[in-house]
Amino acid sequence: MIMSRREALLLPVSPWFIALSLLMSLLLSMLLGLSQALWLPDILAVSIFFWGIHQPRRVGMATAFILGLWMDVQHSALLGQHALSYVVLSYFAFSMHRRLLWFPIKEQMLQILPFFILAEVIGLLIRLSTGDDFPGWAMLLSPFIETMLWPVANFILLAPQRRASDPDANRPI
Amino acid sequence: MALESLDRSPPPFFRVGFAPLTKLIFFSALSLLLVFGDKQLQFTKPLRAGLSTLILPMQWLVLQPGEALSAMGTYFQNLEQAQTNLKAAELKVLQQSVRSQQVEQLQIENQNLRQLMGLQSSMAVTSQTAEVLFDVPDPYNQRIVIDRGQLKNVALGSPVIDAGGVVGQVTRVYPLTSEVTLLTDKDQSIPVLNSRTGARNITSGDVLAGQPMIELKFVPASADVKEGDLLTTSGIDGVYPAGLKVARISHIERRVDISFARIHASPLAELKGRHVLVLQPSAASALNKGKAP
Numbered sequence: 001m002i003m004s005r006r007e008a009l010l011l012p013v014s015p016w017f018i019a020l021s022l023l024m025s026l027l028l029s030m031l032l033g034l035s036q037a038l039w040l041p042d043i044l045a046v047s048i049f050f051w052g053i054h055q056p057r058r059v060g061m062a063t064a065f066i067l068g069l070w071m072d073v074q075h076s077a078l079l080g081q082h083a084l085s086y087v088v089l090s091y092f093a094f095s096m097h098r099r100l101l102w103f104p105i106k107e108q109m110l111q112i113l114p115f116f117i118l119a120e121v122i123g124l125l126i127r128l129s130t131g132d133d134f135p136g137w138a139m140l141l142s143p144f145i146e147t148m149l150w151p152v153a154n155f156i157l158l159a160p161q162r163r164a165s166d167p168d169a170n171r172p173i
Numbered sequence: 174m175a176l177e178s179l180d181r182s183p184p185p186f187f188r189v190g191f192a193p194l195t196k197l198i199f200f201s202a203l204s205l206l207l208v209f210g211d212k213q214l215q216f217t218k219p220l221r222a223g224l225s226t227l228i229l230p231m232q233w234l235v236l237q238p239g240e241a242l243s244a245m246g247t248y249f250q251n252l253e254q255a256q257t258n259l260k261a262a263e264l265k266v267l268q269q270s271v272r273s274q275q276v277e278q279l280q281i282e283n284q285n286l287r288q289l290m291g292l293q294s295s296m297a298v299t300s301q302t303a304e305v306l307f308d309v310p311d312p313y314n315q316r317i318v319i320d321r322g323q324l325k326n327v328a329l330g331s332p333v334i335d336a337g338g339v340v341g342q343v344t345r346v347y348p349l350t351s352e353v354t355l356l357t358d359k360d361q362s363i364p365v366l367n368s369r370t371g372a373r374n375i376t377s378g379d380v381l382a383g384q385p386m387i388e389l390k391f392v393p394a395s396a397d398v399k400e401g402d403l404l405t406t407s408g409i410d411g412v413y414p415a416g417l418k419v420a421r422i423s424h425i426e427r428r429v430d431i432s433f434a435r436i437h438a439s440p441l442a443e444l445k446g447r448h449v450l451v452l453q454p455s456a457a458s459a460l461n462k463g464k465a466p
């Protein structure tokens with residue numbers, strides 16, 4: 001794993017934590033979906049992109065595809081709609097995972113915003129091409145909120161790896 | 174530093190798997206195939222039914238916080254309001270009892286008249302109550318999920334009503350739940366009868382000024398339609414039993430340059446209620462009747 005210069009040396013990730021975090025974001029996405037507000041962020045997309053950047057060998061396009069199908073069934077959307085946007089998201093995460101972490105977090109956010117917009121537009125295009133109406137401009141807000149969640153994801157999802165391997169009272173980390 | 178603190182396994186050097194672009198193309202093609210199959214060919218039905226049963230426990234889990242909140246809300250609702258509600262309900266039952274007692278007599282009378290005239294007798298509709306679980310999160314269409322499915326003999330296409338009137342139609346049936354498309358959905362049509370003039374029309378869902386409404390299609394600009402007209406199901410489609418309330422006409426726009434009037438009606442059903450009634454499609458119950466000895 002390639003680490004940013006500014007980031008402290010991280011502990012190895014636990015596969016169980018990855019699975020747990022994906023499950024929790026799935027549940028959170030399902031919960032947010034119940035309110036039907038268009039601007040709400042897709043937490044699962046953020047998680048998939050995050051692990052695609054940090055652990056590209058563990059969370060890839062196959063995981064993204066399966067989780068996307070799950071979201072499609074939960075949303076009663078067309079089967080494959082979320083799957084396609086998550087797969088594309090995961091591909092771009094893989095293609096930039098060596099580069100992105102060398103930037104400070106604000107510049108990272110600037111670079112990932114287009115991909116969240118792209119994922120949203122893919123879903124929209126699929127629905128428009130199958131004869132649905134445009135649901136409203138509020139949906140374009142959600143990629144921005146997803147980008148805002150990037151530092152939060154960085155904080156929460158890397159927290160277990162920031163612990164010291166053998167805690168010591170005299171050492172800060 | 175202990176050795177466990179470092180990510181020790183290097184990336185595999187020779188066994189790298191498929192190229193990312195290959196994977197992208199494969200999964201994208203698979204997704205698009207599923208989209209096409211879901212929209213046009215319907216071959217994804219078993220997959221969707223299986224997956225939906227699989228995610229049911231998680232859906233149940235996700236619904237719990239809301240349920241708990243509403244349960245708490247009901248608990249703290251004060252006694253006075255409960256009593257007012259009870260009084261209102263009793264009054265409503267009293268008002269309806271006159272009519273419901275007349276119904277028995279009218280039904281017998283109707284049956285006799287129909288027999289005299291040699292018409293096919295209208296049949297009783299079988300129904301079951303269902304609880305609304307949640308609104309479908311997809312922003313592109315308007316559907317709700319109810320807690321009755323294939324195992325409780327919910328048939329595809331069953332009409333769904335609530336205390337106010339027609340809610341919609343069952344459009345997907347899973348083993349334990351089913352999906353109801355609301356009558357305000359763009360793709361949902363109901364044949365209706367204008368109860369004042371007797372004119373028959375077809376509705377479809379439409380959004381007017383942000384409000385989900387239904388629109389009367391193909392009504393000539395010169396037709397006799399007034400605001401406040403009551404629309405009921407006409408019953409000629411073989412799905413909806415005749416005479417269910419659907420909507421009341423609220424906006425009429427006649428323009429010179431098009432030969433049809435733009436007519437909008439607001440649905441009478443609550444649409445956000447907690448319980449609904451799932452009816453057996455009337456053609457299906459007629460078939461069952463025909464089969465019985």
